[in-house]
Amino acid sequence: MRTGWKTLGVLAAAASLVAGVASPAGADGRIGWAASWSASVQAPVAGLLGPNWSEAGFADQSVRQVVRVSTGGAAVRLRLSTAYNKAPVRLAGATVGKAGAGAEVQPGTLRPVTFGHAASGVFAPGKEWLSDPVLLPVGPLDRLAVTFYFAEPTGPATFHAFATATSYRAAGDHRFDRGAGAFGETTSSWYYLAGVDVLGAARPHSVVAFGDSITDGAGATQDADNRYPDELAERLAAARRPVGVANAGIGGNRVLNDSACFGEKATTRFQRDALDQPGVRTVIVLEGINDIQSGGADFECFLPNPVITARQLIDGHRALIKAGHRAGVRMIGATLLPYKGSMFFTEAGEKVRDEVNAWIRTSGEYDSVIDLERATADPADADKINPVYDSGDALHPNDAGYQAMAAAVDLGRL
The missing domain is CATH 2.60.120 (Jelly Rolls)
Incomplete structure (x- = not known):
C-alpha cells in the first residue's frame, strides 16, 4: 500500500487529537473528519419486525x-x-x-x-x-x-x-x-x-438525512443499500462531490412524542443525531407522518398517542430549524409523502398533512425545500403514493420510490 506524505501528515494530526484514554465524541472539534455513515441509536426493545439481540x-x-x-x-x-x-x-x-x-x-x-x-x-x-x-x-x-x-x-x-x-x-x-x-x-x-467517520484532505462536509422510517429505509431491499440517503450518496459520488451522507432516521419516530419502541422524539434527539455529526453543514428533515398517524391509534408503540394539530407539528419543525440555524447548519425541509390507504390513514390526519406540507413549501422558514410529496404521488390521486413506488403498505416507498426521492434533491442546494 502506497501512502503519500500528505496522507500520513493528516493521519498524524488526527492521531494527536486522541488522548491516552477513550474520548467522548465531539472532543476533537470535528477537525478533518466527516460523517460517512451513521445509525441513530435507541433503547433496547423486543423484536418488532423480527428477533433482535438488544434486550x-x-x-x-x-x-x-x-x-x-x-x-x-x-x-x-x-x-x-x-x-x-x-x-x-x-x-x-x-x-x-x-x-x-x-x-x-x-x-x-x-x-x-x-x-x-x-x-x-x-x-x-x-x-x-x-x-x-x-x-x-x-x-x-x-x-x-x-x-x-x-x-x-x-x-x-x-x-x-x-x-x-x-x-x-x-x-x-x-x-x-x-x-x-x-x-x-x-x-x-x-x-x-x-x-463511521472518514478523514479527508478537504474541508469536511456531511449532509444529515433526519427522519423516521422513510429515511431509515423501511420497504427497501435487505442488504442492497437502497434507502433514499444511500441513493443520494450514489448521486453525490457519481458527481464526484466528496460529501458524506449520514442517515439519522428511526423507524416510527415522531417529532413531538417519545416512544418506547421508536426512540426519543425528534426535538430531543436532534442535537445528538444531527447537529453533533462530524462535518455536518446541511440537514434534510423529513418527519411528522407518525405524529399524524399515532393520534388516537390503538398501537402500544404509539403511546402516548395524543391527536396532534398542524400548528403543533409546525412548531416542532420550527424548533428543529432554530436549533440548526443556531449551530450554523443549513436546514432543508422535505414535504411529507402521501399515505392514503395505509393502516392508520384518516381524513382528519390528511388535513393535517396538507397543512404542514403547505407550510413547508410556502413559509420560507426552511432554507430550502425538497417536495417529496410531489415526487412520489400517484398522478391519479395526489393523496396516494404512486403504485410504482409503493412497497406494499401505501406508506413506505420501494427501491424505485427511494431512488425517485433522491432524484428530487437539488445537489446544488446542499
Whole structure:
C-alpha cells in the first residue's frame, strides 16, 4: 500500500487529537473528519419486525456489522454509543475491514481498532465514544465490516432496530476471522455502532438525512443499500462531490412524542443525531407522518398517542430549524409523502398533512425545500403514493420510490 506524505501528515494530526484514554465524541472539534455513515441509536426493545439481540445483550460473543460509507478518505474511525446502557460496557476488542460477501472480510484489509490507544476498554453508559484513527483508506460507497467482541456480559444493548441490513454473531472471539464460517446467527439490527467517520484532505462536509422510517429505509431491499440517503450518496459520488451522507432516521419516530419502541422524539434527539455529526453543514428533515398517524391509534408503540394539530407539528419543525440555524447548519425541509390507504390513514390526519406540507413549501422558514410529496404521488390521486413506488403498505416507498426521492434533491442546494 502506497501512502503519500500528505496522507500520513493528516493521519498524524488526527492521531494527536486522541488522548491516552477513550474520548467522548465531539472532543476533537470535528477537525478533518466527516460523517460517512451513521445509525441513530435507541433503547433496547423486543423484536418488532423480527428477533433482535438488544434486550439480552452479548457475552463471549463477536458481532460483525456491515455498513456502506458514503464518501472516502485516508483513514476511518468508529463511533460507539452506550447512550441507553444502564451500566458500563466492557469491550474486549474490535476490528474493521473492507467487507466481502456476507460476513466475509476482504484479504489484506482487516485492521485492529483501539480506543484511547487500548485494544480493550470499559465504556461508561450514556455517551458516544470515538475510536482512534485507523489507517484504512476507503473510497466512496465502500462496504466495511465492523466486528466487536464482548467477553463479559454487556446487559441490554444500545442499538438501532430497523437496519434493513444483516448483522452477524458468533460465539467466542472472531474479530480477526476473514471468513464467515463462525458467524452463524443473524439479525436485522445494529448494535453499539453509531457511526463511521472518514478523514479527508478537504474541508469536511456531511449532509444529515433526519427522519423516521422513510429515511431509515423501511420497504427497501435487505442488504442492497437502497434507502433514499444511500441513493443520494450514489448521486453525490457519481458527481464526484466528496460529501458524506449520514442517515439519522428511526423507524416510527415522531417529532413531538417519545416512544418506547421508536426512540426519543425528534426535538430531543436532534442535537445528538444531527447537529453533533462530524462535518455536518446541511440537514434534510423529513418527519411528522407518525405524529399524524399515532393520534388516537390503538398501537402500544404509539403511546402516548395524543391527536396532534398542524400548528403543533409546525412548531416542532420550527424548533428543529432554530436549533440548526443556531449551530450554523443549513436546514432543508422535505414535504411529507402521501399515505392514503395505509393502516392508520384518516381524513382528519390528511388535513393535517396538507397543512404542514403547505407550510413547508410556502413559509420560507426552511432554507430550502425538497417536495417529496410531489415526487412520489400517484398522478391519479395526489393523496396516494404512486403504485410504482409503493412497497406494499401505501406508506413506505420501494427501491424505485427511494431512488425517485433522491432524484428530487437539488445537489446544488446542499
